[in-house]
Amino acid sequence: MFALTSRYRSLPTATHRLPDGRTVTYVRRRFLPHPEELTLLREHVVTAGDRLDRIAFAELGDAELAWQIADANRAVDPDELAVTGRRLRITLPATAGPGAASLLVPGALNG
Known part of the structure; x- marks a missing residue:
């Protein structure tokens, strides 16, 4: 669907x-997941000019995964996340099971 x-x-x-x-x-x-229950991959510090879709592409390999960053930071309005200096949690989605990190696109993770 x-x-x-x-x-x-x-x-x-x-x-x-x-x-x-x-x-x-x-x-x-x-319902939004509880961020502390998500598997943390790393943090991203927002710099001037950052947008959530660009951060998602750089960190997760797909701009359409911006919602995943919003979920990890308990944001209903994604625009509130693109504030210079803010530390964003980059996590796996709530539906990811054990070993899911190994399924991510190689090279999409910085660190």
Whole structure:
């Protein structure tokens, strides 16, 4: 239903029957994970001109994983993270299991 890089990919779906008999499938609500429960890879210090998508590309190898950095830093508004000098947690996603770090794109991790 969602791309592999989507934060909604692993959410369970539900079905609702409408009064006219049709059914609608939807994704259940997503809650932000607790950052302390995520596997920390490293920290990134924001510099002038940094944007979350660029940080995600540099740190995780995919700009579309900016949501993962937002989750790791408990941010609902990603713009609040691109503040010069702020230390951002770079983590694995909440759905990553044991050994998931070895599946990351080689060279995408700096450190």
